[in-house]
Amino acid sequence: MSTARGARARARIEVTAAIKDEARSQLAAGGAAKLSLRAVARELGMVSSALYRYFPSRDDLLTALIIDAYDSLGEAAESAHARVAGAAPRERWTAVCAAARRWALERPHEYALIYGSPVPGYTAPQATVPPAARVGLLLIGIVRDAYQGKGVARPRLPADLKPEAQRMTADLAPDLPPEVVTALVAAWAQLYGLISFELFGQFNRLVEDREAFFRHAADQLAHGVGLVFPQPTGTAAKGPSGSGS
Amino acid sequence: MSTARGARARARIEVTAAIKDEARSQLAAGGAAKLSLRAVARELGMVSSALYRYFPSRDDLLTALIIDAYDSLGEAAESAHARVAGAAPRERWTAVCAAARRWALERPHEYALIYGSPVPGYTAPQATVPPAARVGLLLIGIVRDAYQGKGVARPRLPADLKPEAQRMTADLAPDLPPEVVTALVAAWAQLYGLISFELFGQFNRLVEDREAFFRHAADQLAHGVGLVFPQPTGTAAKGPSGSGS
DNA sequence: GTCTATAACGAGATAGAC
DNA sequence: GTCTATCTCGTTATAGAC
Numbered sequence: 001m002s003t004a005r006g007a008r009a010r011a012r013i014e015v016t017a018a019i020k021d022e023a024r025s026q027l028a029a030g031g032a033a034k035l036s037l038r039a040v041a042r043e044l045g046m047v048s049s050a051l052y053r054y055f056p057s058r059d060d061l062l063t064a065l066i067i068d069a070y071d072s073l074g075e076a077a078e079s080a081h082a083r084v085a086g087a088a089p090r091e092r093w094t095a096v097c098a099a100a101r102r103w104a105l106e107r108p109h110e111y112a113l114i115y116g117s118p119v120p121g122y123t124a125p126q127a128t129v130p131p132a133a134r135v136g137l138l139l140i141g142i143v144r145d146a147y148q149g150k151g152v153a154r155p156r157l158p159a160d161l162k163p164e165a166q167r168m169t170a171d172l173a174p175d176l177p178p179e180v181v182t183a184l185v186a187a188w189a190q191l192y193g194l195i196s197f198e199l200f201g202q203f204n205r206l207v208e209d210r211e212a213f214f215r216h217a218a219d220q221l222a223h224g225v226g227l228v229f230p231q232p233t234g235t236a237a238k239g240p241s242g243s244g245s
Numbered sequence: 246m247s248t249a250r251g252a253r254a255r256a257r258i259e260v261t262a263a264i265k266d267e268a269r270s271q272l273a274a275g276g277a278a279k280l281s282l283r284a285v286a287r288e289l290g291m292v293s294s295a296l297y298r299y300f301p302s303r304d305d306l307l308t309a310l311i312i313d314a315y316d317s318l319g320e321a322a323e324s325a326h327a328r329v330a331g332a333a334p335r336e337r338w339t340a341v342c343a344a345a346r347r348w349a350l351e352r353p354h355e356y357a358l359i360y361g362s363p364v365p366g367y368t369a370p371q372a373t374v375p376p377a378a379r380v381g382l383l384l385i386g387i388v389r390d391a392y393q394g395k396g397v398a399r400p401r402l403p404a405d406l407k408p409e410a411q412r413m414t415a416d417l418a419p420d421l422p423p424e425v426v427t428a429l430v431a432a433w434a435q436l437y438g439l440i441s442f443e444l445f446g447q448f449n450r451l452v453e454d455r456e457a458f459f460r461h462a463a464d465q466l467a468h469g470v471g472l473v474f475p476q477p478t479g480t481a482a483k484g485p486s487g488s489g490s
Numbered sequence: 491g492t493c494t495a496t497a498a499c500g501a502g503a504t505a506g507a508c
Numbered sequence: 509g510t511c512t513a514t515c516t517c518g519t520t521a522t523a524g525a526c
Contacts, residue, residue, distance in 0.1 A: 012492090031278045047495055053493060057518080117361030120279075158464075168451070186462040193434045202434065206416070212403070212406045216402065223400075
């Protein structure tokens, strides 16, 4: 399996990786808007036209970086989830949220690439959709496990959201109640609101202990999707029982 | 009051406005990263050096645009709030949220400027802080009104968040309970998570009726900060009463 | 076939002399 | 303020090395 062909293929993989690595460090330096094929080539001691053997255009390089970022985030979330596979849904939820945050803090520029402002003049192709969905699917799976069989109380939907909620449910998780699927999508967006605010500086001089703040907020998100069960019949007060980590 | 000096001052204001307008349309075209004083000057029929009489540097122009954006958003939120001044806190909350979303949809590039990825090489000066706080202060005020006197049940804080929650409370709203202030800050970040996901394309092929979805999600956020009151003594089930608009 | 290098294009930004 | 020479950019065509 490793003849001359194999060596060539290996070299190709290595050069491709080197190009992406250099591109990533340029991303860190100047942002996605001024990612330049020529600069990448220059830094690698190559000539710009040689890059076109690996990426047919600058946008294709960008797409590869975006897909890599989504996959890296997805992998981090999935392996964090695997590490607490046996735990209760609520713990698995917060573990995935914390992993996403940690990934973002470690790779702020890749996070900005996928969850920050869109790159001007670039539109993401369909190929980015499946990698982008990985964390979301993980969260859906956690909620699905929690709802297995149990009929837990859930927020009521306003009438004008019913059709949309049913559409989303059919698309995402036909086995879950529409109220829950809607809450899940909202929680998913809100999770990244928390991460973005921390990463993009909105919490400066406002939130200091961001780790603890995030942990609590993510836990509250778990309430929203029904992962924290009120006593089904007991004296349920509004204040949910405990949030101690 | 309007001598030659007044006319000069007026002219200066007009030119300043023209520069910012042109800069905003360049923001829309190429993003904040490639905002260039030269291009602005060219489009205005001026010479680049002339711009420096109005903005000492590209960063100062950026700062002015950022402050304008925060102020414009704050004004939109405040006037929407004024329009429902007499309503219940829950309605005032959703009105402010909806106004923020509408503003963002109408000015996506200005929104990206203030809530998207940070501009590489630019750090916002302190002058941007007060305008950036306007919407947040509005939301705090709504919750403050709701809590006037009433002791409403609220989520419990984990022990490790207590010090941070007390610090935030002292900074933001010493008259509110720390649990509520914490929930408020989180809800504030989550609100922009919802808006950013819609605006930045994360809801593509996922959420279609975004208006209804957002309205519901914002209403759920109001629950999180305690704006929707469960019957204080009655048979409170987890499912909150009604969300019908 | 696979890769790299040379050269060139048209468009845009930049720097400095005038 | 104006003009010009010089840069960078993405991209393509072409030719030669392995």
